[in-house]
Amino acid sequence: xxxxxxxxxxxxxxxxxxxxxxxxxxxxxxxxxxxxxxxxxxxxxxxxxxxxxxxxxxxxxxxxxxxxxxxxxxxxxxxxxxxxxxxxxxxxxxxxxxxxxxxxxxxxxxxxxxxxxxxxxxxxxxxxxxxxxxxxxxxxxxxxxxxxxxxxxxxxxxxxxxxxxxxxxxxxxxxxxxxxxxxxxxxxxxxxxxxxxxxxxxxxxxxxxxxxxxxxxxxxxxxxxxxxxxxxxxxxxxxxxxxxxxxxxxxxxxxxxxxxxxxxxxxxxxxxxxxxxxxxxxxxxxxxxxxxxxxxxxxxxxxxxxxxxxxxxxxxxxxxxxxxxxxxxxxxxxxxxxxxxxxxxxxxxxxxxxxxxxxxxxxxxxxxxxxxxxxxxxxxxxxxxxxxxxxxxxxxxxxxxxxxxxxxxxxxxxxxxxxxxxxxxxxxxxxxxxxxxxxxxxxxxxxxxxxxxxxxxxxxxxxxxxxxxxxxxxxxxxxxxxxxxxxxxxxxxxxxxxxxxxxxxxxxxxxxxxxxxxxxxxxxxxxxxxxxxxxxxxxxxxxxxxxxxxxxxxxxxxxxxxxxxxxxxxxxxxxxxxxxxxxxxxxxxxxxxxxxxxxxxxxxxxxxxxxxxxxxxxxxxxxxxxxxxxxxxxxxxxxxxxxxxxxxx
Amino acid sequence: xxxxxxxxxxxxxxxxxxxxxxxxxxxxxxxxxxxxxxxxxxxxxxxxxxxxxxxxxxxxxxxxxxxxxxxxxxxxxxxxxxxxxxxxxxxxxxxxxxxxxxxxxxxxxxxxxxxxxxxxxxxxxxxxxxxxxxxxxxxxxxxxxxxxxxxxxxxxxxxxxxxxxx
Numbered sequence: 001x002x003x004x005x006x007x008x009x010x011x012x013x014x015x016x017x018x019x020x021x022x023x024x025x026x027x028x029x030x031x032x033x034x035x036x037x038x039x040x041x042x043x044x045x046x047x048x049x050x051x052x053x054x055x056x057x058x059x060x061x062x063x064x065x066x067x068x069x070x071x072x073x074x075x076x077x078x079x080x081x082x083x084x085x086x087x088x089x090x091x092x093x094x095x096x097x098x099x100x101x102x103x104x105x106x107x108x109x110x111x112x113x114x115x116x117x118x119x120x121x122x123x124x125x126x127x128x129x130x131x132x133x134x135x136x137x138x139x140x141x142x143x144x145x146x147x148x149x150x151x152x153x154x155x156x157x158x159x160x161x162x163x164x165x166x167x168x169x170x171x172x173x174x175x176x177x178x179x180x181x182x183x184x185x186x187x188x189x190x191x192x193x194x195x196x197x198x199x200x201x202x203x204x205x206x207x208x209x210x211x212x213x214x215x216x217x218x219x220x221x222x223x224x225x226x227x228x229x230x231x232x233x234x235x236x237x238x239x240x241x242x243x244x245x246x247x248x249x250x251x252x253x254x255x256x257x258x259x260x261x262x263x264x265x266x267x268x269x270x271x272x273x274x275x276x277x278x279x280x281x282x283x284x285x286x287x288x289x290x291x292x293x294x295x296x297x298x299x300x301x302x303x304x305x306x307x308x309x310x311x312x313x314x315x316x317x318x319x320x321x322x323x324x325x326x327x328x329x330x331x332x333x334x335x336x337x338x339x340x341x342x343x344x345x346x347x348x349x350x351x352x353x354x355x356x357x358x359x360x361x362x363x364x365x366x367x368x369x370x371x372x373x374x375x376x377x378x379x380x381x382x383x384x385x386x387x388x389x390x391x392x393x394x395x396x397x398x399x400x401x402x403x404x405x406x407x408x409x410x411x412x413x414x415x416x417x418x419x420x421x422x423x424x425x426x427x428x429x430x431x432x433x434x435x436x437x438x439x440x441x442x443x444x445x446x447x448x449x450x451x452x453x454x455x456x457x458x459x460x461x462x463x464x465x466x467x468x469x470x471x472x473x474x475x476x477x478x479x480x481x482x483x484x485x486x487x488x489x490x491x492x493x494x495x496x497x498x499x500x501x502x503x504x505x506x507x508x509x510x511x512x513x514x515x516x517x518x519x520x521x522x523x524x525x526x527x528x529x530x531x532x533x534x535x536x537x538x539x540x541x542x543x544x545x546x547x548x549x550x551x552x553x554x555x556x557x558x559x560x561x562x563x564x565x566x567x568x569x570x571x572x573x574x575x576x577x578x579x580x581x582x583x584x585x586x587x588x589x590x591x592x593x594x595x596x597x598x599x600x601x602x603x604x605x606x607x608x609x610x611x612x613x614x615x616x617x618x619x620x621x622x623x624x625x626x627x628x629x630x631x632x633x634x635x636x637x638x639x640x641x642x643x644x645x646x647x648x649x
Numbered sequence: 650x651x652x653x654x655x656x657x658x659x660x661x662x663x664x665x666x667x668x669x670x671x672x673x674x675x676x677x678x679x680x681x682x683x684x685x686x687x688x689x690x691x692x693x694x695x696x697x698x699x700x701x702x703x704x705x706x707x708x709x710x711x712x713x714x715x716x717x718x719x720x721x722x723x724x725x726x727x728x729x730x731x732x733x734x735x736x737x738x739x740x741x742x743x744x745x746x747x748x749x750x751x752x753x754x755x756x757x758x759x760x761x762x763x764x765x766x767x768x769x770x771x772x773x774x775x776x777x778x779x780x781x782x783x784x785x786x787x788x789x790x791x792x793x794x795x796x797x798x799x800x801x802x803x804x805x806x807x808x809x810x811x812x813x814x815x
Contacts, residue, residue, distance in 0.1 A: 191767050377759060384755070401754075405755060413761050
């Protein structure tokens with residue numbers, strides 16, 4: 001019975017019959033295997049099973065950790081979905097049967113072509129051996145060649161938690177990713193190993209991808225790769241800065257973690273983007289290393305999503321984190337290097353990287369050697385960057401890269417301090433991702449109280465510390481209002497998703513800024529009253545950043561409105577929006593914005609809106625927002641003012 | 650009629666979005682997502698998660714997916730590459746140089762850097778001798794990276810030769 005068939009049958013809901021089949025199979029196998037087990041073995045097996053039952057080992061926490069059991073209904077169920085992970089046919093739902101099957105498996109004869117269960121499930125075995133005082137001499141011999149090789153190669157000494165921060169132009173990656181780095185006795189961290197949990201897919205359609213990722217259609221696997229590959233992936237290719245949190249796990253604890261990772265090799269669990277994701281699954285590894293910390297329970301039950309920064313906070317609160325290191329991405333390095341160069345030198349760098357000026361001619365320029373070195377350093381980075389984006393061919397890249405470095409090698413070594421990029425505020429030090437807001441307002445000569453709740457994550461008006469400036473993701477933002485005059489409570493808006501990515505243009509990068517939001521909103525309609533509509537509002541444009549104005553943007557956008565109050569039930573508008581975000585000191589943020597839309601399809605009308613919003617940070621997790629706006633829609637003017645108190649939670 | 654136009658616009662938008670997505674995804678299919686085979690410069694990992702981002706690319710970022718089978722590779726080997734003649738067989742070193750040759754070249758040219766430190770670790774250069782080692786490599790950059798077609802075995806052998814000279 002191969003795995004594929006098993007999965008197929010399971011999909012069609014014939015789970016029970018499969019289990020039955022497995023039970024019969026297991027029974028037959030046990031009959032066949034029975035004669036091979038000597039009387040002596042049987043006696044010892046019975047003894048071990050007896051003590052395991054007596055000690056109620058299957059109820060112990062470490063067993064739950066190793067098999068990923070979580071309470072489910074009246075019993076416990078493993079979050080791992082791969083049948084290969086279980087030794088008992090009903091192991092996923094029966095911790096006791098799984099434990100006994102594991103003990104039985106210790107007595108299997110060692111076969112040349114497959115790993116002995118004692119090696120395959122080496123963390124389980126090590127734990128059982130400790131708890132039951134197993135005398136290895138009384139078990140059939142087994143050598144764990146593969147595991148020992150891996151152990152020798154990885155040479156685990158210590159560990160770190162790695163968090164690649166947001167992709168600057170892709171706010172959805174805000175949910176980010178976490179991985180675990182296992183450090184060896186090498187001095188260089190690049191030579192460590194990275195343990196990663198990720199969904200495995202061959203789909204290339206973005207919608208399918210997101211849908212399947214969210215609803216558990218992908219299988220998540222743990223993998224183990226050289227850390228330098230991960231650094232290259234995140235830092236060089238994806239423009240993501242990385243945060244490395246040193247863990248205070250002892251050598252013994254890291255070794256225990258590695259044993260559990262070994263058990264999870266080639267084992268899948270269904271991947272759920274929101275909760276059973278990478279960040280959540282890595283918590284099991286930390287628990288396997290140090291069972292006294294309780295991390296996975298903090299995220300099951302109450303919450304239905306797990307955000308990497310939350311897991312970092314939880315791990316920090318558990319006292320596991322002893323230090324943090326910032327690893328800037330290549331894009332950050334480029335901008336940092338450029339910021340220490342004159343505009344004319346930056347231009348020369350670009351020309352060299354573009355093949356318009358030879359590296360040799362830089363050496364002949366009448367400027368200080370340090371400045372020449374900076375120019376060529378930047379050219380080399382730019383060339384790598386362009387090549388990694390496939391903006392230039394491999395041939396062109398090589399023709400320019402090597403001569404650039406050759407010229408550079410004659411110019412001495414830079415002061416180490418010049419490479420030290422000051423780290424921004426660490427992600428776990430920013431505001432919490434949830435937000436509750438409450439406060440009074442006034443609209444169209446009617447006073448109201450507003451109450452709102454956002455599930456996650458960051459609004460452009462929220463303080464930027466720990467987040468990427470210009471990147472907004474609001475998931476599930478619900479607002480209600482009570483109007484005193486009408487004595488009515490009503491839904492003001494419910495935005496399922498509201499993403500804005502303002503990624504500024506500069507000398508080196510020319511990214512597109514974009515936005516998309518969808519959900520229910522109130523809008524003034526032809527009767528001059530506000531009504532609930534459903535809206536889909538995408539847009540794209542450009543952003544620019546100057547010290548004086550702050551982050552400014554302009555976008556073209558489309559707005560689709562649906563409501564039975566609209567003529568033809570719908571309205572589609574096109575138009576433009578623009579605005580600026582400016583930080584004043586550490587606590588103030590001001591946003592001025594305007595939008596003008598022409599609805600030419602469906603219910604025809606025009607809408608214009610201008611607003612001024614300001615946010616004042618009181619503490620990291622609280623603040624005040626004052627918003628004043630005026631709009632004209634269907635020839636009706638309305639103004640609004642509101643003051644909200646925000647609590648991040 | 651207007652309803653028809655609206656539907657047409659919406660479907661156009663959708664087709665546009667999806668086609669953008671395909672364009673973006675084309676080069677991320679399994680083959681190319683893996684390391685380009687090769688043992689020389691310009692052999693970096695490609696994923697083409699380029700910056701000309703669309704919403705759909707961003708959607709892709711939601712699931713931390715990897716393409717195809719992930720190895721639990723302790724060492725993936727460099728058997729397709731010529732092996733260094735002047736340095737004892739060291740898979741870890743060879744693999745590192747193949748995967749990081751561009752960054753290594755950049756660090757050698759500058760005389761310092763993290764990739765160069767890792768390289769020195771693998772070459773087992775004692776910490777107190779590294780300044781000299783780095784200096785020699787920088788001064789002999791053109792002798793280490795002899796041409797744009799240089800491969801891992803040449804680089805390792807050239808480093809051995811260069812660092813042995815006075």
